Amino acid sequence: MSDSNVHTGLSEEQARQALRQAVEGVHLSPGSWEAVPRRQRRQRRRRVLAVAANLAIVLAMAGAVTPAIWERLAADRPTATTPAAPPSTKPLSRQERWRQAVAPVGPMRVLASGSFNGKAWQSIAYRTSSGFCQGWNYAGNPGYKPGGNPNPDLLMPPLNGGMGCGEPSWPRPALSIGTSTGVGQPIVASGTVNKNAAQVRIFLHHRGSPAVVTVRPVGQELGLPFNFYVAVLAGTDSVIDAKTVISKAVANDRAGRPIAQADLKGQPSVPPAPHP
Amino acid sequence: MSATSDHQSAEQAAVAQLFSARGDELLRLALLLSGSRPLAEDLVQEAFARLWQRWDNLRDPDAGVGYLRVTIVNLARSSFRRRLLELRHRVVLPAVAEPPDSAGRLDVLGALARLPMGKRACVVLRFYADLSEEETARLLGISPGTVKSQTHRALAQLARLLDEPGAHAGAAASQKQRSVSR
Numbered sequence: 325m326s327d328s329n330v331h332t333g334l335s336e337e338q339a340r341q342a343l344r345q346a347v348e349g350v351h352l353s354p355g356s357w358e359a360v361p362r363r364q365r366r367q368r369r370r371r372v373l374a375v376a377a378n379l380a381i382v383l384a385m386a387g388a389v390t391p392a393i394w395e396r397l398a399a400d401r402p403t404a405t406t407p408a409a410p411p412s413t414k415p416l417s418r419q420e421r422w423r424q425a426v427a428p429v430g431p432m433r434v435l436a437s438g439s440f441n442g443k444a445w446q447s448i449a450y451r452t453s454s455g456f457c458q459g460w461n462y463a464g465n466p467g468y469k470p471g472g473n474p475n476p477d478l479l480m481p482p483l484n485g486g487m488g489c490g491e492p493s494w495p496r497p498a499l500s501i502g503t504s505t506g507v508g509q510p511i512v513a514s515g516t517v518n519k520n521a522a523q524v525r526i527f528l529h530h531r532g533s534p535a536v537v538t539v540r541p542v543g544q545e546l547g548l549p550f551n552f553y554v555a556v557l558a559g560t561d562s563v564i565d566a567k568t569v570i571s572k573a574v575a576n577d578r579a580g581r582p583i584a585q586a587d588l589k590g591q592p593s594v595p596p597a598p599h600p
Numbered sequence: 601m602s603a604t605s606d607h608q609s610a611e612q613a614a615v616a617q618l619f620s621a622r623g624d625e626l627l628r629l630a631l632l633l634s635g636s637r638p639l640a641e642d643l644v645q646e647a648f649a650r651l652w653q654r655w656d657n658l659r660d661p662d663a664g665v666g667y668l669r670v671t672i673v674n675l676a677r678s679s680f681r682r683r684l685l686e687l688r689h690r691v692v693l694p695a696v697a698e699p700p701d702s703a704g705r706l707d708v709l710g711a712l713a714r715l716p717m718g719k720r721a722c723v724v725l726r727f728y729a730d731l732s733e734e735e736t737a738r739l740l741g742i743s744p745g746t747v748k749s750q751t752h753r754a755l756a757q758l759a760r761l762l763d764e765p766g767a768h769a770g771a772a773a774s775q776k777q778r779s780v781s782r
Contacts, residue, residue, distance in 0.1 A: 333756035336727060342758075343728040346708035347628035356641060357619050361612065363649035371653075 423478045426489055429453050432472035432482070435542045436554035439463075440510040447514060447554045448472045448483055449543050456548055458514075459487025492548050498584030499524070499575045513570060514554040517541050518584055521575035524553040529569050541575075615652045618664055623648075626668055632724040633676035635713035643679065647671040669729065670739055673721055680717045711761035719754035722747050 334342065416424070432450040435458070439445065444463040449456060450472065462485040467473055474482045481487060500515035513526050521541050528535045541551035557570075575584040623644060630640035630647075647668045651658075658664060712720055718740070725736045726747070733751075737744040 333752065333759045336755075339723060339727040339755055339758070340730075342708050343632060343724065346712075347631050347728075350624070350628050350631055350637070352623045352627050352644070353641060356623070356645065357616060359645045360615070360619065360648045360652065363645055364652045367649055367653055 425452060425454065426457055426482060426487070427452060427478055428457075428472070428474045428482060430546070432474065433543055433546055434471060435514075435552050436512075436556065438510060438556060444468075444470070445485070445510055446470070446472075447512070447552075449546060449552055450474075450482070451546055451548070452489060455489065455491035456546065457482070457487050457489040458552060459483035460485030492550070497586070499573055499586045501526075501570070501573045501586045511557045512554055513537075513557055513573065514552065515573070515586070516550045517553050517575045519544075519549065519551055520577050520583055521551065521553075522578040523576050524555065525574050525576065526555045526557070527571045527573070528557065529571055534571075611652065611655050615648060615655065618651075618668075619648055622665055622668070626665075626672060629669065629724065629729055630672050630676060632709070632712060632728055633673065633720060634679060635709050639679060643672050643675045644668075646675055666739075669725075673725070673739060677717055677721070707762055711758050714761055715754055715757060718742075719750050719757065722750040723754045723758065726751050 428450040430451040432448050435447045435449055437444065437446040441464075446461040447458070448461050448471070449458040459481075461468060461470075461472060461483045465484040467480045467484040472482050473480065473484065498518040499521070500517075501513055502515055517524055519541075524539050524541060526537045526539075528537065537555045537557060539553050539555045541553050543552040571587075573586045574582050577583050626647070627640055627644050630643040631637060634640050634643060650671055651664055651667055654667070658667070712723070715723070721740055722736060725731045725739060726733070731739065733744045733747045737747045740747070742750075
């Protein structure tokens with residue numbers, strides 16, 4: 325190895341000298357200062373914009389989260405809600421669409437309850453992301469949980485005895501009626517009714533003699549553009565049997581004036597009662 | 601004139617005064633760190649603009665020079681990283697001949713530019729800015745031991761680079777700066 329390839333490095337003094345000489349006589353160009361205030365103004369603008377953008381993001385997030393928090397706090401019973409699915413461009417499977425459609429987004433309200441043949445039953449309604457669901461919860465069926473069963477994965481329906489869902493904006497009659505008539509279950513007539521209705525009367529023909537069941541609309545706290553009613557026709561007190569037919573349902577306002585009517589005269593509305 | 605604009609113009613005057621007093625010195629520091637005159641000037645202007653933004657938070661106006669040094673080192677580091685990226689995508693232009701009197705200077709600046717940024721910063725801060733090992737360590741966010749070893753290696757590397765056949769041998773001044781081959 326030649327001598328010139330063996331380096332112990334520059335001494336500190338040599339380094340100092342070399343560096344000073346390398347930049348000797350280097351001065352800022354005239355007018356260099358002018359750029360500083362310009363840059364400072366640009367930085368200030370950028371900072372203001374960044375603060376505004378961050379504030380906008382925080383406000384948007386707060387706006388999205390706060391209503392959900394208030395809804396949870398306002399609920400009078402603990403509920404398990406399923407978070408809304410994130411937006412995706414991927415088409416959803418049928419099961420995923422179903423899960424989205426029936427997942428509760430607020431408290432589940434018990435509209436009516438009782439027991440039949442020693443087993444509890446409930447009529448329950450709740451809001452979904454696109455509207456509402458209403459249905460039945462029977463202690464005799466698998467997956468029963470008092471107050472509804474919004475299991476997080478929704479492997480089971482929230483209500484184990486059948487449910488119907490819809491959007492509040494759909495055209496809806498001032499009074500609708502349907503019956504639940506499963507074997508081993510109470511027989512009920514239920515439906516939706518105009519918000520001005522103070523009561524709903526179900527007219528029955530019971531072995532030739534008329535009978536009337538009167539109920540009050542419920543479910544106002546769900547905030548839908550209509551209320552619900554549930555009339556127990558058999559179960560708690562048997563007013564119905566194989567020969568009974570529902571003739572009509574009438575909704576009355578506070579003054580007792582009829583404001584809506586569902587005429588079912590002559591239609592066999594209920595099958596034979598499940599008990600002898 | 602309102603109190604706010606009075607305050608702003610006082611701030612501007614203070615920063616301008618610091619610029620005229622220490623601007624050249626900081627430009628030389630930036631030049632040694634960046635190896636490019638236009639970039640060095642850019643770094644100094646940017647550092648002063650940032651100092652101005654934080655002037656109110658400065659407890660001691662004398663600390664301004666320290667702040668400027670740190671900012672220049674950090675800006676040089678990030679411009680170094682940015683330039684590495686640009687080099688990967690650069691278009692090669694014909695070389696411009698340097699004036700002969702700058703040969704010695706180019707030797708040192710060229711050799712410095714070939715050092716990794718960490719070693720370069722150690723050498724420049726220790727021997728140009730005359731900072732102690734502890735001060736350099738604090739400024740670079742590394743331990744004094746690392747400063748010591750990086751500086752030692754950098755000086756050896758510099759000596760080797762200045763002795764390479766490609767380096768200019770013309771200037772007598774630069775001869776003195778060369779590594780001592782023992």
